[in-house]
Amino acid sequence: MAMAGRLRRCLPLLRRVLTSDSLSASHRPASIKVLTPTLTNQEFSRNYAAASAPKEQKVKVPLTIFGVSGNYASALYIAAVKANVLDKVESELLTLVEASKRSPTFSLFMKDLSVTADTRVKAINDICAQAKFSDITNNFFAVVAESGRLVHIERIAQRFAELTMAHKGEVKAFVTSVIPLPPEEERELKGTLLDIIGHGKKVKVEQKIDTSILGGLVVEFGQKVFDMSIRSEDVVTFTEQTMFEQLRMGR
Numbered sequence: 001m002a003m004a005g006r007l008r009r010c011l012p013l014l015r016r017v018l019t020s021d022s023l024s025a026s027h028r029p030a031s032i033k034v035l036t037p038t039l040t041n042q043e044f045s046r047n048y049a050a051a052s053a054p055k056e057q058k059v060k061v062p063l064t065i066f067g068v069s070g071n072y073a074s075a076l077y078i079a080a081v082k083a084n085v086l087d088k089v090e091s092e093l094l095t096l097v098e099a100s101k102r103s104p105t106f107s108l109f110m111k112d113l114s115v116t117a118d119t120r121v122k123a124i125n126d127i128c129a130q131a132k133f134s135d136i137t138n139n140f141f142a143v144v145a146e147s148g149r150l151v152h153i154e155r156i157a158q159r160f161a162e163l164t165m166a167h168k169g170e171v172k173a174f175v176t177s178v179i180p181l182p183p184e185e186e187r188e189l190k191g192t193l194l195d196i197i198g199h200g201k202k203v204k205v206e207q208k209i210d211t212s213i214l215g216g217l218v219v220e221f222g223q224k225v226f227d228m229s230i231r232s233e234d235v236v237t238f239t240e241q242t243m244f245e246q247l248r249m250g251r
Contacts, residue, residue: 062166065159068152073159076140081167083136090164092137096127097157110150120145169201176208176218176229193221 059078080089100107109115109123124145128138144150165172173193175181181189190203197203210218216229 061163063163065162068149069155069159072140072144072149072152072156073163076136076156076160077163077167079136079140083134085134085136086164086167088134089137089140090160092131092133093157093160095131096141097154099127100153110153113148113151117146117148120148120150124150170204171197171201171221172204172206173219173221174206174208176210176213176220178209178211178213178215180209181205181207181217189219197221 059081061074061077065074076089076093077086080086100110109120121142124141125138128141133141144153144156149156162172171193173189175186175189186205186207190205193203194201210229213229217226218229219226
């Protein structure tokens with residue numbers, strides 16, 4: 001009961017934090033950061049242009065994401081939207097990722113940079129042909145294989161999923177707490193997020209349990225992270241001041 005009470009006290013504060021203009025950019029959580037290496041515009045353009053059809057229409061990417069995974073996911077999104085096969089490409093991308101998780105040999109192959117580019121491309125083309133993947137997906141995987149970026153394919157799939165969700169007006173929020181978020185608090189959290197991202201969209205909440213925290217929440221959505229958890233056994237009260245300090249310090 002005490003833990004549930006802490007969660008209830010946390011949600012109104014989260015609403016105030018998310019809607020407040022008082023936190024400047026310098027006070028944003030330090031955990032909002034790019035997790036992937038960079039890919040130069042020249043490398044990106046050279047690699048993907050070889051496998052993509054000429055541009056016939058302007059397609060706006062719904063989210064700005066960075067790094068290797070962001071660049072490749074954005075390129076695939078644009079190609080898939082132009083060809084009107086967004087859902088199919090997403091399904092095929094996830095199929096390959098799941099296959100790599102189930103097969104240690106395949107997973108090792110994707111990470112082994114000692115394999116020549118020609119061998120990687122031939123293997124990927126054979127896999128795509130057997131799976132009857134679309135040309136968009138096949139061409140994309142061939143580019144990723146040739147450039148030695150197969151090691152990033154799972155992260156690319158995650159970023160692509162973010163783009164497809166944004167395309168559909170969906171936002172996924174990850175909530176970490178010490179106990180499952182009760183239905184009433186989950187609804188309140190969704191309402192808070194809708195106030196921020198705009199009503200008319202859909203919010204999907206995925207809960208994670210972390211027994212190392214004593215109370216509070218860690219909320220992640222988009223590329224934002226708000227950590228308002230209590231992790232020290234020395235902290236016995238859940239105060240507004242403590243939570244704001246955590247936000248400002250990027251804890």
